[in-house]
Amino acid sequence: MSISVHNLTKYYGREKAVAGISFEVKTGEILGFLGPNGAGKTTTMKIVTCYMPPSSGTVEVDGYNIFDRSMEVRRKIGYLPENNPLYLDMNVVEYLDYAARLHGMNGEAISQRLKLMVDVCGLGSVRHKDIGELSKGYRQRVGLAQAMIHDPEMLILDEPTSGLDPNQIVEIRKLIKDIGEKKTVILSTHILSEVQATCDRVIIINEGIIVADGTPEKLQQEFRGAEAITVEIKSSEPADAVAVKLKSLAGVEAVERSGTSGHTHSFTLMTAKGSDVREELFNRAVAERWVLLELTRKGTSLEEVFHKLTRAEGGS
Amino acid sequence: MNALSQYRNIIPIFRKELRSYFNSAVAYVVIVVFLGIVGWFYTSNLFLINSASLRLMFDIVPWVLLLIVPAITMRLLSEEKKSGTIELLVTKPLSDTEIVLGKFLAAWALVGITLAPTLLYYITVASLGNIDHGPVVGGYVGLLLMAGVFVAISLFASSLTENQVIAFIIGFGMVFAFFMLDKILPYVPEWLTTTIEFLGVDYHLGNISRGVIDSRDVVYFLSLLGFTLYLTMLSLNRRKW
Numbered sequence: 001m002s003i004s005v006h007n008l009t010k011y012y013g014r015e016k017a018v019a020g021i022s023f024e025v026k027t028g029e030i031l032g033f034l035g036p037n038g039a040g041k042t043t044t045m046k047i048v049t050c051y052m053p054p055s056s057g058t059v060e061v062d063g064y065n066i067f068d069r070s071m072e073v074r075r076k077i078g079y080l081p082e083n084n085p086l087y088l089d090m091n092v093v094e095y096l097d098y099a100a101r102l103h104g105m106n107g108e109a110i111s112q113r114l115k116l117m118v119d120v121c122g123l124g125s126v127r128h129k130d131i132g133e134l135s136k137g138y139r140q141r142v143g144l145a146q147a148m149i150h151d152p153e154m155l156i157l158d159e160p161t162s163g164l165d166p167n168q169i170v171e172i173r174k175l176i177k178d179i180g181e182k183k184t185v186i187l188s189t190h191i192l193s194e195v196q197a198t199c200d201r202v203i204i205i206n207e208g209i210i211v212a213d214g215t216p217e218k219l220q221q222e223f224r225g226a227e228a229i230t231v232e233i234k235s236s237e238p239a240d241a242v243a244v245k246l247k248s249l250a251g252v253e254a255v256e257r258s259g260t261s262g263h264t265h266s267f268t269l270m271t272a273k274g275s276d277v278r279e280e281l282f283n284r285a286v287a288e289r290w291v292l293l294e295l296t297r298k299g300t301s302l303e304e305v306f307h308k309l310t311r312a313e314g315g316s
Numbered sequence: 317m318n319a320l321s322q323y324r325n326i327i328p329i330f331r332k333e334l335r336s337y338f339n340s341a342v343a344y345v346v347i348v349v350f351l352g353i354v355g356w357f358y359t360s361n362l363f364l365i366n367s368a369s370l371r372l373m374f375d376i377v378p379w380v381l382l383l384i385v386p387a388i389t390m391r392l393l394s395e396e397k398k399s400g401t402i403e404l405l406v407t408k409p410l411s412d413t414e415i416v417l418g419k420f421l422a423a424w425a426l427v428g429i430t431l432a433p434t435l436l437y438y439i440t441v442a443s444l445g446n447i448d449h450g451p452v453v454g455g456y457v458g459l460l461l462m463a464g465v466f467v468a469i470s471l472f473a474s475s476l477t478e479n480q481v482i483a484f485i486i487g488f489g490m491v492f493a494f495f496m497l498d499k500i501l502p503y504v505p506e507w508l509t510t511t512i513e514f515l516g517v518d519y520h521l522g523n524i525s526r527g528v529i530d531s532r533d534v535v536y537f538l539s540l541l542g543f544t545l546y547l548t549m550l551s552l553n554r555r556k557w
Contacts, residue, residue, distance in 0.1 A: 049407045052555050074409040081407075085400030089340060090332075101328035102408040146404070 002026055002184070003048065003154070008057035010043050017043040019208035020057065030180035032199030033188035036310050040208040041188040042082050045158050048186075049079045061154070075103065078147035082158040084140055088132030092123055092142055095131060096149055103150035117145040121175065137168035144175065155179060157187040161194060173198050192306055206310040219305050229269045229277065230258070232294035233285065239265040242290070249284060251275035264293065325410040329418025330425070333392065337426050346384055350430050353380050358437065368445025373437060374455040374525050378518070381427070381463055382495060386487035388426055389470035390480045392419045393552070397478035412549045420471055420545060427463040431456070450527030458524035461537035462517055466491050468544035475551040494540075 003025040010018040018040040025031050033041045047054045048061070050070045059066045061073045087095055096117060100110045118127055121141040126134055131142055140160065147155055160176065161169045176185060177198050189195060195202050196216050204212040204219075212219055235242055239260045246267060247255045254270040271277050278295060285292045337343040358373045365372070396402040405415060441447055470487035477483050497516030501509050513519050517540075520533040 046403070051403055051407050071409045074407055077407070079404065079407050081400060081403045083400055085404060087336075087401060088399075089336060094335075098328060098332050099404075099408075102325060102405075102410055104325070104409065 002062060003186070004060045005044070005048070006058045006060075008044065008047060008059065009055050010040075010047060010052075011055045016208055018047075018054070021205065021208070021210050022057075023203055023210065023213065025184055025186060027184055028180070028182070029201055030176070030185045030187070030199045032195035032202045033186060033205060034190065034192065034195050034202055034306065035188075035205040036190060039205045039310075041205060042158055044205075045079075045156050045186070045188060046081075049077055049156055050074055075150070076153050078150065078152035078155045080143045080147045080155070080157045080160055083162075084143040086131045086139060086142060086146075089130060091130050092118075092127050092134075092145075095142065096145055099146045100149045105150060113149055113151065117149055120148075121145040122171075136163050137165070137171075140164060140168070140172060141175075144172070148179065152183070154184040155186070157185065159189055160187055161189070161191070169194075204306060204309055211309045212305070227271050228298045229271060229281070230266065230294065230296045230298065231269065231281065231292065232264060232266045234264045234291035234293055235288070236263055237288075243267060245284070245288065246281075249277055249280055251277040251280070266294075322411075323414055323417070325414040326418040326421065329410075329415060330422045333419055333422030334425055337388070337422070342388060343426060343429070346388055346426065347430050347433070350380055350384055351433055354434065362441075368441050368447045370438060370441065370447075370452050370455060373434060374451075374459065377431075377434075377459055378462060378495065378521065381459075381466055382488065382491055384430070385423075385427060385463060385466040386470040386473065386484050386491060389423045389467055390474050390483040390487060392423060392471055393474040393548075394478050394480050394483040398480075406552075406555075412552050416471070416545055416548050416552065420467060420548075423467045423471065424464050427467065428460060431459060431463075448527070451525060452527075454527040454529055455525040457529060458521045458533075461524070461534065461541075462521050464541050465494070465517060465537055465544070468541045468548070469494065472544050472548045472551065475548045 005024070006022050007020050008018055008022070009016070009020050021040070021044065033044070035041050046052050048059055048066070050066050050073055053067065061076060064072045064076075066073050087098075090098065093114065096114050097110060100113060105113065118124055121144055123138070123141055123145060126138055131139060134142065140163075144157075144160065147157070157176070161172050164172060173194065176187065179185060180198070180200075187194075187198070200215065202212070202214065202216055202219060203210055231246075233242055239257055242265055243255045243257060246252060246269060249269075251271050252269050253272055256268040256270070258266045258268050260266070269277065269281075276297075278297065281295070282292065284290075337346075354373060354376055357376045361372050393402070396405060406412070438447075438452055442449075469490045470483075473487035473490060474480075474483040476486060494515070494517045496518075498513050498519045499516075501513060504512055514536070520536050523530055523533045
């Protein structure tokens with residue numbers, strides 16, 4: 001089950017929402033679509049799910065073009081749209097049954113799949129409640145159950161955890177990860193920790209174009225710049241003297257004093273790209289008879305990569 | 317793929333919509349209000365004219381349907397648009413035709429169910445006096461065909477907007493216009509009168525409910541119905557433009 005998107009462009013009126021993006025998704029991959037609001041994530045998903053056609057470009061799902069073989073594509077995809085729309089006046093089982101029937105399932109197949117979905121998504125206790133009475137977390141699970149009811153080979157989830165509380169987010173992420181072991185999943189989000197927690201691969205999209213594509217680790221590596229190291233040193237020497245000695249270490253570009261209380265001084269060291277000064281710092285501390293109370297390296301987080309990529313583009 | 321299986325998804329949509337009428341209070345409110353108004357107008361005059369006929373009832377029902385049909389149809393598509401469920405519906409492996417027909421048939425069926433209890437008047441009146449059965453059969457066929465046209469027009473109105481109130485007003489306006497067409501005949505130029513008369517719903521209803529089911533009238537209703545449903549499908553497809 002693979003998706004290949006080629007040179008996809010979408011205009012809304014004169015506004016360009018997606019500006020010629022191309023990417024491939026392989027079977028069994030969990031792909032995170034990351035980008036600020038309005039970057040084109042939702043538009044891309046709406047096109048892949050056959051909700052609306054692109055202005056130009058092609059999308060193939062498992063070799064089926066979304067134009068000519070739309071029905072085959074739709075059968076293969078389970079979709080959770082943005083904001084998780086549901087029929088609030090139906091109860092959970094009724095709704096899942098309806099979704100299954102629209103996929104052409106019937107009788108025995110439905111009751112088996114329905115039971116499984118209720119179990120997998122933890123809906124047992126609310127199965128006969130109206131969806132309108134459910135909390136947001138349960139509604140999200142109903143939305144996911146609906147997307148998976150026909151056992152699709154691919155799931156497309158548009159912001160699956162938006163509006164949930166932290167516990168629910170952890171549960172839904174775990175659920176998505178479990179599903180991702182067997183299925184291809186594309187999820188969109190603007191929450192970075194989500195991508196780190198669930199995805200095998202990230203595509204960062206901004207203003208309709210792809211600005212980065214790779215595993216979360218790879219992106220961090222690629223965009224790793226100067227690192228910051230925070231140290232806390234206990235010494236009888238004055239803070240200024242310590243700072244000067246720290247500055248003389250190879251690889252340290254700048255030293256910033258961030259506080260002193262008694263004989264304890266805190267510093268933030270900015271280091272050159274690619275250098276690791278921790279070992280030398282430790283040796284120096286021993287030689288100078290400083291007591292090293294804290295030594296922390298702050299690597300570039302995916303968050304910083306994201307800010308770098310999307311702000312530079314957006315600010316122009 | 318054979319011709320029938322192409323439309324099999326009409327059934328779940330039809331069932332869902334009809335069930336939702338009865339799960340909410342809509343169906344019961346509609347039935348009670350309809351029977352209340354029709355019953356009151358009919359029975360209060362029935363004994364005055366002292367004749368075993370359903371004529372009076374067939375005169376009042378279209379006026380009540382004018383209001384009730386847009387009301388039961390207004391949410392069918394507009395609500396799906398507003399809540400976003402339309403996005404789920406149209407990305408399921410089913411055609412727009414199935415969606416429109418399923419919803420159309422559900423609302424039409426509710427009108428049928430609402431009309432059904434009036435058969436009691438027929439039974440009662442038939443047992444009281446000599447009733448001419450032709451106009452009764454014609455009357456019901458005519459009412460059902462007219463209701464079908466009303467439902468189709470209101471469903472089209474519902475596809476135009478995501479606001480139910482607007483859908484109701486547009487639906488009512490269009491249905492009312494078609495119903496009133498032959499009432500404006502005195503005010504139109506003479507060369508137009510036949511055309512306008514033919515376009516009006518009431519003219520054909522009058523023909524059928526005299527007990528003469530003429531193919532011209534049936535064709536009129538069915539083609540107006542089909543055309544409106546087609547417009548609805550086009551309107552549902554607007555997202556693709």
